[in-house]
Amino acid sequence: MSETPEANAPVSRCGFVAVLGAPNAGKSTLVNRAVGQKVSIVSPKVQTTRSRVLGIVTEGATQLVLIDTPGIFAPRRRLDRAMVAAAWGGASDADAIVLIVDAARKGIEDETRNIIAGLKKQNRKAILALNKIDIVKREKLLALTAELNAEGVFTDIFMISAETGDGVDDLLQVLAARMPEGPHHFPDDQVTDAPMRSLAAEVTREQLFRQLQQELPYALTVETDSWEEFDDGSAKIQQTIFVERDSQKAIVVGKGGSRVKEVREAAQRELQEMMDRKVHLFLFVKVRENWAEDPERYRALGLDWKA
Numbered sequence: 477m478s479e480t481p482e483a484n485a486p487v488s489r490c491g492f493v494a495v496l497g498a499p500n501a502g503k504s505t506l507v508n509r510a511v512g513q514k515v516s517i518v519s520p521k522v523q524t525t526r527s528r529v530l531g532i533v534t535e536g537a538t539q540l541v542l543i544d545t546p547g548i549f550a551p552r553r554r555l556d557r558a559m560v561a562a563a564w565g566g567a568s569d570a571d572a573i574v575l576i577v578d579a580a581r582k583g584i585e586d587e588t589r590n591i592i593a594g595l596k597k598q599n600r601k602a603i604l605a606l607n608k609i610d611i612v613k614r615e616k617l618l619a620l621t622a623e624l625n626a627e628g629v630f631t632d633i634f635m636i637s638a639e640t641g642d643g644v645d646d647l648l649q650v651l652a653a654r655m656p657e658g659p660h661h662f663p664d665d666q667v668t669d670a671p672m673r674s675l676a677a678e679v680t681r682e683q684l685f686r687q688l689q690q691e692l693p694y695a696l697t698v699e700t701d702s703w704e705e706f707d708d709g710s711a712k713i714q715q716t717i718f719v720e721r722d723s724q725k726a727i728v729v730g731k732g733g734s735r736v737k738e739v740r741e742a743a744q745r746e747l748q749e750m751m752d753r754k755v756h757l758f759l760f761v762k763v764r765e766n767w768a769e770d771p772e773r774y775r776a777l778g779l780d781w782k783a
């Protein structure tokens with residue numbers, strides 16, 4: 477039997493992996509960790525991710541396209557419904573599903589139970605990733621593993637810390653081995669499909685999530701209005717923060733403009749680091765009472781208004 481040279485070359489593989497989980501489980505942290513840079517924003521608040529975000533990881537002949545999704549929860553507002561629809565949409569044609577569970581939480585959350593029920597209904601199997609093991613006791617992990625394993629929907633169980641990276645490589649290796657053979661969907665040096673304009677708006681939204689209290693982050697959205705490139709390599713980026721009411725605008729702007737200044741400075745710093753060049757960021761705050769009902773804003777977010 478003669479072997480052709482091709483038979484020895486590594487097989488090209490590429491596939492989509494949906495990352496599902498309850499709000500705040502650590503989905504975006506995992507996707508960023510896998511990619512090796514920030515493609516999806518992260519905050520200590522629930523419901524940070526609003527639409528599907530791709531994180532592309534190419535290792536040798538294998539390309540993993542990770543789909544970061546909004547956390548799945550019981551939707552009430554139109555925006556919530558669109559977010560949850562985007563999450564399940566991400567799972568429907570994926571080659572593999574990873575369910576992330578925050579092991580640091582007390583017991584198994586209702587949202588996680590809902591996702592498991594959804595997987596059963598669709599007859600799908602998933603890989604379970606118990607996350608945040610850096611802050612959880614071993615006994616608790618074993619109890620959680622036993623309880624979730626009994627559900628019968630998990631092919632594998634990994635214990636990871638998306639934050640420290642512990643266990644993440646093992647998870648990625650198993651995923652890579654299960655991807656279908658085929659050409660890569662994206663150039664090997666690409667890390668996401670989101671245009672820089674929307675990534676830049678997300679960087680500002682992350683700062684607003686981090687710096688504002690309570691419900692306010694859910695009442696706003698950020699859009700990039702213009703992007704100018706200069707000969708010296710710098711960029712001028714103008715963005716609008718839409719809020720629903722004057723009172724919210726007052727809080728976002730802050731005393732004498734202090735809050736928006738801090739948001740601007742932090743976002744600008746991060747953008748400069750991400751793009752490795754000088755950035756001049758300009759932020760405007762506008763009241764648009766019904767932005768969360770406006771189809772135009774949903775298009776900007778990559779969401780389906782009618783979901």
Ligand SMILES: Nc1nc2c(ncn2[C@@H]2O[C@H](COP(=O)(O)OP(=O)(O)OP(=O)(O)O)[C@@H](O)[C@H]2O)c(=O)[nH]1
Binds near residue numbers: 500504520547610638
């Ligand atoms: N200690 C610890 N914290 C983590 C870990 N992974 C994520 N976190 C934290 O958990 C919080 C939520 O992380 P995200 O990645 O935004 O969670 P998410 O699942 O994407 O949340 P949504 O987009 O809101 O659904 C952030 O404060 C993270 O820093 C981990 O492995 N260990």
Ligand SMILES: [Mg+2]
Binds near residue numbers: 504518524544
């Ligand atoms: Mg997220």
